[in-house]
Amino acid sequence: MRIKLATLACVLLWLLLSALISMAFLSRAVISAEQEFDMLGVRLSEQLNQKLLVNATILDSYAAFTMLDHQQAGEQEQVFVRQMAERYPQLVSLERIQRVRHQDLPGWTQQMQAQWGSDFKLHAYQLPQQSVIYPLPLSAEYYPVVSILPLNQAVRPLLGTDISHDLRLQAALQDARRFGRAAMSASFILREGFRGHLLLQPVNSSTLLLRGQPPDQFVALMLRSDYLRPDDTALPAGLSLQILARGPQAARLPAYVDIAGTPHGWLETLGFPQLQLERAVGSESQPLTLRLHWQLGWYLLSGFERAVILCQSLLVLLLLGFGLRFYWGLLSRQERRESHLFYLANHDRLTGLANRNLFYDRLQHAISRLNRSERRLAVLFLDMDRFKPVNDSYGHATGDKVLQLIAARILAIMRNQDTVARLGGMSSCC
Incomplete structure (x- = not known):
């Protein structure tokens, strides 16, 4: 705008x-x-x-x-x-x-x-x-x-x-x-x-x-x-x-x-x-x-005066165009920075899944839509067992890769309108 x-x-x-x-x-x-x-x-x-x-x-x-x-x-x-x-x-x-x-x-x-x-x-x-x-x-x-x-x-x-x-x-x-x-x-x-x-x-x-x-x-x-x-x-x-x-x-x-x-x-x-x-x-x-x-x-x-007016008008337009482009660049960088900060505030940095804040926000919106449309809502909680031995045996880096792999597989089988969130630790919710 x-x-x-x-x-x-x-x-x-x-x-x-x-x-x-x-x-x-x-x-x-x-x-x-x-x-x-x-x-x-x-x-x-x-x-x-x-x-x-x-x-x-x-x-x-x-x-x-x-x-x-x-x-x-x-x-x-x-x-x-x-x-x-x-x-x-x-x-x-x-x-x-x-x-x-x-x-x-x-x-x-x-x-x-x-x-x-x-x-x-x-x-x-x-x-x-x-x-x-x-x-x-x-x-x-x-x-x-x-x-x-x-x-x-x-x-x-x-x-x-x-x-x-x-x-x-x-x-x-x-x-x-x-x-x-x-x-x-x-x-x-x-x-x-x-x-x-x-x-x-x-x-x-x-x-x-x-x-x-x-x-x-x-x-x-x-x-x-x-x-x-x-x-x-x-x-x-x-x-x-x-x-x-x-x-x-x-x-x-x-x-x-x-x-x-x-x-x-x-x-x-x-x-x-x-x-x-x-x-x-x-x-x-x-x-x-x-x-x-x-x-x-x-x-x-005269023709010369008209040419001078045209050149000056084009010069002003060019300067304003440069100024507008510079301002558009500032706005673009600001919007990207704001979008990045918003993404960091609402997504898990490790898996890229929605975090607890974004999950609760979308859950509230889904419940509101249910009240209006009388449709059903399904919530699935996942907790991974025996994950601690992976961290202890292979290190935290391997554990992080396992979490990323699991998050990617869950996202692959979910629909676009579904939300997958990591609530913390090894718990996920779909």
Whole structure:
């Protein structure tokens, strides 16, 4: 029993020491991961701010270009757009949007049909089926798209689309009208199949806005949202990244970028901490939130560190094994010594038969069993006659051999459950 308890104690001690060794390495790795996480948050925030600044610069450049010539897209503007599209792959299209009052709608429609063809019409799209709404409900003013560059057959139906009827763009349009600055729409799925968003800005002069008049002209960039993701896409294992809108309605809006981390098992989830970070990025015109979530795990440890932990754990196990073996040897020697002493105390040293103490003990047990089972018990006493002449004639050594021979013959004919005892002298009992 003691050796089992000692083995259990050694196993528990080994597990405890192995856990402490692992925790020592993991604590250092976690501290390093926290520092890396903070630096990663700063680096990603700077990258994202830089990308948003580039988008704002493109929009300002396009707004300045259109203020020089309020006419519709000409050759110079097409060259400008082509250069921008080649330099900035996140650009899907550059658009012009015009405010049209209801009383000016007939003349404006004729002007647009003369430029784009008789199929041009003021319309909108109903979400999510993208079905065409025509004619539009009566409104005091409309905000149709009057130019899209680069223009192709895929985006041609978007000409004449009233963005004030698009739920995805209404908030950005209201902000641009109210504050006279650029505004960013929520993220949505573009016709090309990827996620994008609209960056909208009025192009009227500041004096017009100071007089309280709403802007008549807008420029917009249709941008791919996935270009906001980090340049180095090899994020640490287990790290998830989201770029979200910032504001009271942000929780209900889809993410601009959503990179899910590698899933982990329940052991890593319970045994390792989770690092979280939220940073406000962008400006008033492009308010975003960068959210990072990092589930730490065993991958924090390098192969060398894992090998060191394994070697130390095996060394501890080896030392405990040696200690257990030494303790088992002590117990074995003690048990053998106790067994030997017990044997000497209950057996005759000459014949090896049970002595008087052991005989009486087994007799009591036999009588107790008889009382329970109602079986019979036989006791046979033997006394050897004429044994003294053997000792006198041949010596005590020969007499001892005679006693040993007689004891061996009696044991040979007895059953295993029978007891043969030497009570003393030349008397035996079976």
